[in-house]
Amino acid sequence: MRRGDSPVTEPLREWFARPTEQVARDLIGCTLAVDAGTSSAVIARIVETEAYLGTSDPASHAFRGPTPRSRLMFGPAGHLYVYFTYGMHHCANVVTEMDGVAGAVLLRAAAVEGGEAAVMARRGDGATGAGLLRGPGNLCRGLGITRADNGIDLLEPASRVHLDRRESTPPIAIGTRVGLRHATDRLLRFSWLGDPAVSRPVPRDRGETN
Template identity: 55%
Template sequence: MTERRLLDRSVLQGDSPDVAPQLLGTILQRPDEGTAVRIIEVEAYDEDDPASHTFRGRTPRNAVMFGPAGHAYVYFTYGMHWCTNVVTGPDGHGQAVLLRAAEVVEGQAVMRARRGDRVRDRDLLRGPARLASALGIDGALGGVDLLDPSSPVQLAADGHEPPVVAAGPRVGVRLAANRPWRFWIDGHPLVSRYVRHRRADEQGGAPEPS
């Protein structure tokens, strides 16, 4: 197996829709506990996108999305779930890529202990909240530099063959619902099921979570 190396920050400094497919096949790892997953599904969000947290400008909650690239934007949603994003783009432009689903590389026992015995293997990391839960990612890790060798959560590459990428609308997004900014490894069995928001593209209301 090729040795893992932290991703180069330059890979993440493009616009989120361009960076997002490049994250497929990369490794999100927690060296402190020996867990690692391979990213298989992502979604891009940008400040010019009405579905993004940054659409209405910088706030204390979304400030990390305005850069620098390579940091983690971790947010709480529905009063019960954490979700993990990788910040992209140049400093000052609010954008990030949501990590939607992954497959286990190592440390399944640790992740299984967090998720519980009743969870099916296919659902262990299928969905952004499940992914964050399995890796123990919460608000305390918001803002960490994923490319820092001393970080408790890191984004790395291991020479994995570039996957065949598919693209389509984002899951459960109400505004800009038809924008094809969800990317996944084509044919992978652990990719999320696409669910269209029941009020997709209606006017008004707050932006959807990024």
């Protein structure tokens, strides 16, 4: 146990430090708590994720080894990895795997369970309901996640964003990752089967349930 770790958070740290695909699947149904205790508090249930592996995954930022941007993916699990892309969108990831091994799970979509008005205000467009946190860019925008949140510890109670485990196992659909040039055939996308907040439903012939 590293200095500063509490006996309570350390078992959770080990849960995040498992293989990336397993964490990606198990994050479906978990809830994000943002700005808890403030007037803009939001609770969001994760409904879609993608696994990005380490140096063996050509689609991963970690593929060519650690860089100034990707070094967080090689660090301890349970931290938030946020990057900026297309000159306008942020994407939020949860770091996985043992310290020294790269891996992260992209949060692609979530369902708002509390604080909908705060999310609508942050969106600032006409988005409502299941569309509020649909898609990785929209998820960050609706939750106010930017590079200012890069590296925060999701297990630390004081963090602006933290994550709670789900109670039961939802029906899961498995499919290929979205928007990639390489490794487009790997089944590393996980979603809550049939949830209206999922960004792009998994084609029926590729889907599986558990």
